[in-house]
Amino acid sequence: MSTGDASPSAPARTSALTANTTPGRDRGSLGDRIGRKVNPVARKGILLATHNRPISAFVRRHGLRLGARQFVAGTNLDEVVVNLRRLNGMGMRTNTTILGEALRDRAAVERVVDQYIVVLDRIAAESLQTNLAVKLTQLGLDVDEDFAYANVERIVRHAATHGNTVRIDMEESARVDATLRIYERLRDAGLDNTGTVFQSYLYRAADDLERLAPRRPSLRLVKGAYLEPPQIAYPRKTDIDDNYLRLAKRMFETNSFTAIATHDDRLIEELIRHAEAHDIPKDRYEFQMLYGIRPQLQQDLVRRGYRVLIATPFGPEWYFFYMRRLAERPANVLNLVRSVVRPS
Numbered sequence: 001m002s003t004g005d006a007s008p009s010a011p012a013r014t015s016a017l018t019a020n021t022t023p024g025r026d027r028g029s030l031g032d033r034i035g036r037k038v039n040p041v042a043r044k045g046i047l048l049a050t051h052n053r054p055i056s057a058f059v060r061r062h063g064l065r066l067g068a069r070q071f072v073a074g075t076n077l078d079e080v081v082v083n084l085r086r087l088n089g090m091g092m093r094t095n096t097t098i099l100g101e102a103l104r105d106r107a108a109v110e111r112v113v114d115q116y117i118v119v120l121d122r123i124a125a126e127s128l129q130t131n132l133a134v135k136l137t138q139l140g141l142d143v144d145e146d147f148a149y150a151n152v153e154r155i156v157r158h159a160a161t162h163g164n165t166v167r168i169d170m171e172e173s174a175r176v177d178a179t180l181r182i183y184e185r186l187r188d189a190g191l192d193n194t195g196t197v198f199q200s201y202l203y204r205a206a207d208d209l210e211r212l213a214p215r216r217p218s219l220r221l222v223k224g225a226y227l228e229p230p231q232i233a234y235p236r237k238t239d240i241d242d243n244y245l246r247l248a249k250r251m252f253e254t255n256s257f258t259a260i261a262t263h264d265d266r267l268i269e270e271l272i273r274h275a276e277a278h279d280i281p282k283d284r285y286e287f288q289m290l291y292g293i294r295p296q297l298q299q300d301l302v303r304r305g306y307r308v309l310i311a312t313p314f315g316p317e318w319y320f321f322y323m324r325r326l327a328e329r330p331a332n333v334l335n336l337v338r339s340v341v342r343p344s
């Protein structure tokens, strides 16, 4: 199965189907050391700045040239297919997503659904090892929950005709209930080629997992990429990481399939030890990382015989996705500033 993740108000102006990458830096760099010190404050600042008009206008205008291409695998389908093929050739599975979120216009949503059908047909025609990850706010959740359900159902049914799978990303905490309801409706309709995502920063995640457990779900576990208040989400990284480990270990028991989606090698190594000590077969879990982040770690895991999936998004609506990548590692902002000051 399954990408990446989301935020408010990004109208789809251009088609993702019609409109390469510098590898990401690895851990331990000056950037990471700075990041660990200033991270929580900077992260909040960057996520808030996402909605600032001048910043948004500047980044939308210059971002692709100044750094977003590290994380965005193409602005159209032809471009992303080149990267999907290349990653598959390196022994990695992939998922893809048409970037965009928070659509409020029915016609715009329907265009996205049509584009996803084209993407699924292209994946099949090219025999790619690629599945889909979708965001419900791009499929009409902010218009009406039944409308979003009908749209995601159409995509999941079409994926099933190709023997493919679709994972529903998890967005802000206000969307968790609706996302779980839609996932459960899909399963009740007999659509088992679908999964969703849990965020370890949410206090509620352990209870939600027990609710889904009888369904033997396929779940991706992430730390969580949005700005959430301390009443809802752990503010401290150590608590988020501890909860990540607890949830992942429980998922090995409850899930049909678990996607460990993190670039955090401490968590990855601990979960490898745990899986091996408990004889969890290697085809019941995989490691997932984002395109352009820690490519060396991605390849090392493949060499060690683990399943690895790279979330490989594309499309012209990359702005919110890129801002979340900057927030996760504020040192990425330094790279952006350096590119502005010293254009190559």
Ligand SMILES: Cc1cc2nc3c(=O)[nH]c(=O)nc-3n(C[C@H](O)[C@H](O)[C@H](O)COP(=O)(O)OP(=O)(O)OC[C@H]3O[C@@H](n4cnc5c(N)ncnc54)[C@H](O)[C@@H]3O)c2cc1C
Residues within 6 Å of the ligand: 003, 004, 005, 006, 024, 025, 026, 027, 028, 032, 168, 169, 170, 171, 197, 199, 222, 223, 224, 225, 226, 261, 262, 263, 264, 265, 288, 289, 290, 293, 294, 311, 324, 325, 326, 328, 329, 332
């Ligand atoms: C496949 C995948 C799907 C995802 N789907 C969702 C989703 O549906 N919903 C959601 O809320 N979130 C999603 N996320 C994002 C996730 O919640 C985290 O924000 C993101 O993965 C960063 O956390 P981390 O686990 O890598 O750990 P961190 O502790 O943040 O990072 C560990 C190390 O990874 C490297 N790193 C991490 N982020 C970056 C970056 N942006 N740039 C450069 N280096 C970096 C650094 O070396 C860092 O020290 C997804 C992430 C992945 C990998």
